Amino acid sequence: MKDVVIIGAGIHAFGRFDKTAEEIGSHAARMALADAGLAWSDIQASYLSRMYLPATSGARILRKLGGTDMPIVDIEAACASGGAALRQGVLAIRSGECDVVMVLGAEKMPRGFMDPRMIYADWQIEMGLSLNPSYWSMRAMRHMHEYGTTDLQIAKIAYKNHRNSVHNPNAMYRKEFSLEEILGSPLVCDPIRRLEICAPDDGAAAVVIASADYARKIGARAPITIAGSVHTIARYSADFRCPADSMSATANNEGPTEVTARKAYEQAGLGAEDVDCFEVQDTDAFCELEIYEELQMCPVGEGGRLIDEGVTEITGKHPVNMSGGLISKGEPVGASHLGQVVEIVSQLRGESGARQVEGARVGLAHVLGAGGNCAITILRK
């Protein structure tokens, strides 16, 4: 199989801006091109990850960079859109058809809870069963019941991510909160609180990827290998995150993150113990705790212990969400995975400043969302 490498990365800060999707998208794309030392005319195919932007947004954003006859395709897989788009780029290169590809994630979203009509049926909306955090919270309640996970452990994850964000100029919120402030913030859906949850926003991030041969030919600076690129949909009843109307009490299918991690580790030929830094889907603080277990950083039920022992701090054995996570950056759905990938690239290049994981050589980016969509990208220096 052809080795695929990232040769350029770019990002437009996540937050709320009085700018169009074209403006923030082309900013990230041009930054990735400049980082790769390439011109737009060098790119042979492009993929846009987005969920809320309208049809053909990829072409609308990227045609502004100059006339082209390359294929430009929009990809949507809910919160995992970015991983699905990156995988299409990787496949285009592995197939031998392309040497160099642009993968862009861009989004502009309304404030407040996401429009429920995007993923729920009318009856679920009418009955009040359409608040995404209510599903995350039901998972948290069950985990607390089965394993004794506590409110304090969940709050500690939010505390860590808010504190990490202070050093990330691309985050929407860059403010440290005390545990008291987090535990004192209003409940959204028990046990999840306002300061433990992410907000939708705007943002864009992009990578230029190429075959390893192409990267050598142009003398690319610090290419980063895409060692694993996997996107999956959860099997029947393997996930009740949302939208769900029921789940089986008898079927025992592997959850979306577990399946995706298993395949991604296999593709990369490594395990959780080999990964130096992680960026994961902390739509809510509990979600991150559960992901520790599902990415095999610890046995099931011990996610709370990991945060208690500081294992997932920037200085810990398994640093998670050095960027501040979605809790601080917000979740511009289509852009969020590419944003994680740009963070990992910066970590592996040793360019992350105060949030740098010392000596990071392998990093993993994980997204998870509606319909049991999950994507994982593993990067290696």
Add this chain to the structure above:
Amino acid sequence: MTDSTPLSDFRPVRSGLMTGALDDLASVGLAGSRCRACGETTLGANTLCPNCGSDDVFPIALSDEGKVWTYTVVRYRPPGDYKGAEPFQPFAIGLVELPEGLRVVAPVGGDPDAVRIGMTVRFTARARADGVVEFVYNPAA
């Protein structure tokens, strides 16, 4: 056959979800389907089994009584066309485990702060002012 017969202006909140006569709320229950190939029970009147893909699926009635497997309290007004109490009142929702091997996402009635995992609850159909029949699981007496 699982669809209720609307004798009056009553309509089900979702077609294929309920059994019984909508103008006699006490007769209304949840519809289920069972797969002959894999044995899985699913919610509503289905023609395909989402577990194994078989179309050898037959209707079954779901029990009224179940246990709260997990729950949360919704403390902000859900977005969009929510038809619950105005002004908004926090309410509990849960996954209610039924003896047929299925957990159903549903509102749980009564004091939201009194809901607990393992609590026994009972299916209750209720008619909204607009004639739509929806459902809630109320704490068993």
